[in-house]
Each structure stands twice: as structure tokens, then as C-alpha cells.
Amino acid sequence: MDSVASVSDAAAAEAGDHTGFIRALTLTDATMLVAGSMIGSGVFIVSADIGRTVGSPFWLLVVWSVTAVMTVLGALAYGELAAMFPRAGGQYVFLRESLGALPGFLYGWTLFLIIQTGLIAAVAVAFANFVSVLVPAVTPAVFTWLPRFDITASGGNITVGLSPQRLVAIASVWLLTGINLRGVREGKAVQTSVTVVKTAVLILLILFGFTAGRHPAALAANFTPGHFVGLTVLTPAFALAFAAALVGSLFSADAWNSVTFAAAEVQNPRRNLPLALVLGTGGVTLLYVLTNVAYLSTLPFVGDPHGATVMARGIQYATQDRVGTAAIETVFGGAGAAIMAVAILISCFGCNNGLILSGARVLYAMAHDNLFFERTGVLNRRQAPGAALVVQATWTTILCLTGTYSQLLNYVVFAVLIFYVLTTIGLFVLRRTRPDAERPYRAFGYPFLPALYIVLASAVAVGLLLADKTRAQALTGLVLVLLGVPVYYLWRGFGPRTPLAASTDPR
Numbered sequence: 001m002d003s004v005a006s007v008s009d010a011a012a013a014e015a016g017d018h019t020g021f022i023r024a025l026t027l028t029d030a031t032m033l034v035a036g037s038m039i040g041s042g043v044f045i046v047s048a049d050i051g052r053t054v055g056s057p058f059w060l061l062v063v064w065s066v067t068a069v070m071t072v073l074g075a076l077a078y079g080e081l082a083a084m085f086p087r088a089g090g091q092y093v094f095l096r097e098s099l100g101a102l103p104g105f106l107y108g109w110t111l112f113l114i115i116q117t118g119l120i121a122a123v124a125v126a127f128a129n130f131v132s133v134l135v136p137a138v139t140p141a142v143f144t145w146l147p148r149f150d151i152t153a154s155g156g157n158i159t160v161g162l163s164p165q166r167l168v169a170i171a172s173v174w175l176l177t178g179i180n181l182r183g184v185r186e187g188k189a190v191q192t193s194v195t196v197v198k199t200a201v202l203i204l205l206i207l208f209g210f211t212a213g214r215h216p217a218a219l220a221a222n223f224t225p226g227h228f229v230g231l232t233v234l235t236p237a238f239a240l241a242f243a244a245a246l247v248g249s250l251f252s253a254d255a256w257n258s259v260t261f262a263a264a265e266v267q268n269p270r271r272n273l274p275l276a277l278v279l280g281t282g283g284v285t286l287l288y289v290l291t292n293v294a295y296l297s298t299l300p301f302v303g304d305p306h307g308a309t310v311m312a313r314g315i316q317y318a319t320q321d322r323v324g325t326a327a328i329e330t331v332f333g334g335a336g337a338a339i340m341a342v343a344i345l346i347s348c349f350g351c352n353n354g355l356i357l358s359g360a361r362v363l364y365a366m367a368h369d370n371l372f373f374e375r376t377g378v379l380n381r382r383q384a385p386g387a388a389l390v391v392q393a394t395w396t397t398i399l400c401l402t403g404t405y406s407q408l409l410n411y412v413v414f415a416v417l418i419f420y421v422l423t424t425i426g427l428f429v430l431r432r433t434r435p436d437a438e439r440p441y442r443a444f445g446y447p448f449l450p451a452l453y454i455v456l457a458s459a460v461a462v463g464l465l466l467a468d469k470t471r472a473q474a475l476t477g478l479v480l481v482l483l484g485v486p487v488y489y490l491w492r493g494f495g496p497r498t499p500l501a502a503s504t505d506p507r
Contacts, residue, residue: 021088021264022184022383027272029188033259034280036195037354039202041126041344042252043288044324047295051316053245056230057222057301060315063242064292066456067249068285071256073453075281077424079274080443082260084430086269088385089365090260090358091423098426098433101369102488107419108366109484114399115416116359117392119255120352121399124169127348131168133341138164160402169400172349176356177393183382184265187357194350201343202287205324209294213331217311221300243463244470247413250460253288254416255351256281258358270440291324298327360388371491414474415481417461424454 025033051060081094092111096104132138140163142148148161180187221227259276263269266276295315303314310326313319318326324344328336360376364385367377373391380386427443427450443450464474 020379020383023265023267023269024184025188025262025266025272027267027275029192030259030266030272030276031280031283032192032195033188033262033354033358034256034276035199035284036191036350037255037258037358038253038280038284038351039195039198039347040123040252040351041130041348042248043202043291044340044344044347045126045321046248046252047292047323048315048318048321050245050248051301053241056228057296058229059242059245060296060301061289061292063245063249064285064289067246067253068289070250070453070456070460071253071281071285072278073449073456074420074424075256075277076444077427077446077450077453078257078260079277079441080439080446081423081427081430082263082273082277083270083441084437084439086263086266086273087365088262088264088361090263090362091257091419092261092362092365094260094423094426095419096369098429099422101371102485103422104369105366105371105488105491106481106484107422108362108371109487110415110419110481111359111362112372112392112395113480113484116355116362117396117399119251120173120355120359120392120396121169123348123352123355124173124396124400125165127172127345127352128165128168130341130344130348132165133337138168140165142166158402162401166400170397172352173356173393173396173400176349176353177389179353180357180360181380181382181384181386181389183384184262184357187353187384190353191350191357194346194353198343198347198350199283199287201347202291205327205343206287206290206294208331209291209297209327213294213298213327215298215311215330218296218298218300221302222296227301240463240467241469243460244467246460247464247470249288250417251413253281253285255355256284258354261358261361264361274441295323295327298330299323356389356392360385360392363388363391371488413470413477414461414464415477417457417464418478418481421454421457421461424450424457 047060050063054060054063078091078094081098082090085093085097087093089108092104092108095107128138129140132140142159142161142163146162148159176190179190256277259266259273259280263273266272299318300311300314301316303317304312305317307313307317310318310329313326315323315326322337322340325337325340328340330336332339363372363376364379366372367374367388373387376385376388376391378385378387428447430437431446461474464470
């Protein structure tokens with residue numbers, strides 16, 4: 001197996017790799033990193049598209065429930081790997097140690113190219129989109145007095161240029177990057193405080209749906225037996241539509257693995273990493289399911305795309321798919337848009353802080369394996385991977401300028417699922433190849449639950465390849481991954497040969 005030499009597990013656990021990282025993340029901080037990286041704008045928006053795809057309240061809740069089960073199953077499997085390898089880089093390290101350097105590199109390559117940076121760009125532009133609710137001048141219209149050009153892609157036309165919304169998005173990315181350049185303590189302070197606030201917002205939205213927002217017309221329209229299940233016939237075509245519907249909910253629950261990227265900064269990682277993964281994913285996905293029950297208690301599921309009121313448009317055709325905003329508007333009217341805009345701004349800000357904090361650690365780990373720019377493997381004087389943070393923000397800025405964040409996320413759904421499957425297969429490989437390795441936590445339900453996760457994630461990936469709605473994007477995502485193969489061999493052939501020393505940038 002083509003593997004990269006690494007320090008012992010024991011040394012990594014105690015010293016945080018061969019690095020100067022500070023173990024400043026407590027169990028609470030790690031859990032908040034999981035939850036905060038998951039909760040962005042998706043849960044407030046994607047239920048509209050899911051509803052249009054699956055056709056009934058029952059199947060809407062099934063989509064979110066399947067997402068919850070898959071996410072928690074993945075977290076249970078990753079807990080064992082995180083406890084074995086509590087190092088900077090997380091999933092990249094798991095793949096490298098179990099399947100070899102090439103699979104690890106392909107994950108890191110795709111993560112940098114679009115998974116992490118694309119998600120950061122998507123959340124940043126969503127942030128700017130909701131700023132426009134409060135400040136109408138922040139429009140998506142690209143400036144005509146600056147260079148711009150159009151590209152035709154499989155996911156639709158792309159206009160490359162700068163707009164007020166993209167400018168705000170870029171500013172938010174660099175603001176959060178600046179905070180994290182000051183060190184993990186500053187990053188965790190933002191993450192923990194903002195995650196507490198946005199978790200409270202979700203809970204209040206749920207309580208609102210069950211109390212003041214509870215609407216008799218919505219309950220009658222959604223929960224009577226005929227309306228609840230609908231007229232769906234279980235056919236192969238519906239199975240493919242169901243897989244496509246999972247795209248939105250899975251991305252709303254994605255980034256739960258981000259805490260593993262910052263494992264070298266977690267206190268008592270062999271205990272706290274598995275706990276944080278399970279507590280974070282379990283808590284957030286439960287809130288997601290309850291949030292959708294709250295939507296169904298507040299708004300009719302079926303709606304008219306040309307309806308004049310939020311009740312007439314329903315969940316399926318909420319204005320600009322802002323289901324969370326529509327739910328609040330049933331009681332607060334026009335003020336509901338401003339209320340939810342503030343809530344989602346807070347949510348997006350915290351989500352991106354977690355993504356920015358954690359993603360740079362993967363680039364740092366790759367640099368120490370001579371698989372990324374050498375400079376990104378050096379910590380600044382505050383023990384943060386400064387160069388990696390700057391490189392990550394720079395590429396994210398370019399993605400923001402394209403405005404293709406949602407398209408790019410669709411392109412890599414397939415690739416993300418494949419890497420989740422490969423990493424879980426790696427758990428089985430390590431049980432066979434390293435039976436005597438220390439395992440402070442063993443995956444709950446092994447081998448059945450990890451195997452179930454592999455089956456479910458693989459089924460969704462196959463569905464995305466076969467469904468007309470997602471086939472082009474899935475194939476494009478696969479191409480992006482495979483482009484990393486020649487890059488890997490070129491880098492190994494011409495890149496630096498000497499492992500980085502444990503160094504800190506004095507500046």
C-alpha cells in the first residue's frame with residue numbers, strides 16, 4: 001500500500017501531531033463545532049424543493065428522517081477512526097491510514113477544490129442574500145462597469161463578476177478568516193457563542209410551529225390520512241426522485257465531520273471526539289426533523305406558485321423557497337422576513353466560522369505529507385495554520401465571484417458520498433490490518449451499522465448517477481475527483497521530498 005509515514009498514535013494523541021497546535025477545544029467546544037458547522041441556511045430553505053420533488057408531507061419527513069439516520073450512522077463509524085487518529089486533518093488522515101496516500105490525497109484535493117471551499121462560498125452568498133432583506137441595495141446584479149463574462153455549464157449559465165451580494169459574501173469570508181488567524185481560542189469563542197444562539201433560534205422556531213404558529217387549515221391539509229401520505233406510487237422513478245430529494249437535506253446536515261479536521265486541538269480527543277460527533281449529529285438532525293414538523297403545522301404542504309399569500313403558496317412554493325420565513329410570516333406578517341433574516345444571518349455566520357476553522361487543518365496535514373504547498377504546513381505565532389487559512393480564503397473568494405456555489409455543491413454530492421463510503425470501508429480495513437491497534441472507542445453496532453451506512457450512502461450515490469435531475473452534476477463531480485489522480489502523481493514526482501519540520505512561523 002502506498003502510505004505516508006506518520007508519528008505513533010500515542011504521540012499524536014498527547015502532542016497534537018508533530019505540531020505546535022494548542023489543545024483548547026473542550027467537549028462542549030467540539031460538540032458546538034459539529035453542530036455549528038451543520039446548521040446553516042439549508043434547513044430554512046431546502047424543504048420547498050424537497051416538497052416539490054416527493055409530493056407529500058409524509059415523504060418530506062421521511063427524507064429528513066433518512067438524512068438523520070445516515071448522518072448519525074456515519075458519526076458512529078467515524079468516532080472509532082477519530083479516537084484512533086486524533087490528528088490535524090481528520091478524514092484525510094483516516095483515508096490515508098486505511099486505504100493509502102492516493103485516496104487520502106483525492107479527498108483533500110476535492111475538499112480544497114470545491115467541497116469545503118464551495119460550501120463556504122455557498123454559505124457566504126446565502127449570508128449576503130439575507131443581508132439584502134435588511135439592506136435592499138445588496139443586490140445580486142453583477143456590476144456592469146467591472147469585467148464580467150458568461151460561461152455555459154451543465155448546471156446552467158454562470159456569470160463571473162462582482163456584485164453587491166458577492167462583495168458582502170467575500171467580506172464575510174475574510175472577516176472570519178481574520179478571526180481564525182488569531183488562533184483557535186478566538187475561533188472557538190465565536191463558534192460556541194454563535195452556535196448556542198442559532199440552536200436556540202431553531203428551538204424557538206419549533207416551539208412557534210407547535211404553539212402560536214399552529215394553523216388549523218395547515219393541520220387539516222397536511223395531517224389527514226389522504227393528504228399526509230399522498231398518492232405516491234413506489235416505482236423506480238420515485239426511488240430516483242427520492243435520491244435527488246436527499247441532496248438538499250444531506251447538504252443541510254453535512255460538515256458534521258469537520259471536528260475531525262481539528263482533532264489535534266481537542267482536549268482528551270480519544271474520549272471527546274466520538275462523543276462530540278454523536279451528540280452534535282444526533283441533536284442537530286433531531287432538530288431538523290422537528291423543524292419540518294413545525295413547518296407542516298404552520299403552512300399547507302401543497303401550494304400555488306402564483307399564490308398571493310404565504311398560506312396560498314404553501315411549503316412547496318414558498319417565496320424564494322424561504323420556508324422558515326414563510327412560517328414566521330403567518331403570525332408576524334412582513335416583519336417575519338426581517339426576523340428570519342437576522343436569525344439566518346447569525347446561523348450562516350457561525351456555520352462558516354466552523355468550516356473555515358476546520359478546513360485549513362486538512363491543507364496543513366497534506367503539506368506535512370508533501371502533498372500541498374509547503375508554506376501551508378507552518379503555524380503562525382498564534383499556533384494557527386495561517387498560510388492554509390489564507391489560501392483557503394483566496395480560493396473561496398474566486399468561487400464567490402462565479403456565483404456558482406449551489407451548482408458546485410450539486411456537482412460534488414456524489415463525490416462526497418463516495419468519500420464517506422470509502423472512509424467507512426477504511427474502518428473495516430483497519431480492523432483487519434491493525435487488529436491490535438489501540439481503540440479507545442469502538443464503533444457502536446459494528447459491523448452491522450457501519451455496513452448499513454455503506455449500503456445507504458452507496459444507494460443514494462447510485463441514485464444520483466441514474467436520476468435525470470442529478471446525473472450531469474454527479475458525473476461532473478466524479479470528473480473533479482479523478483482530475484486529482486494525475487495531479488497526485490505530478491506532485492509526488494516534482495514536489496518537495498523532505499517532510500516538514502515541526503515549525504512555527506515567527507511572524
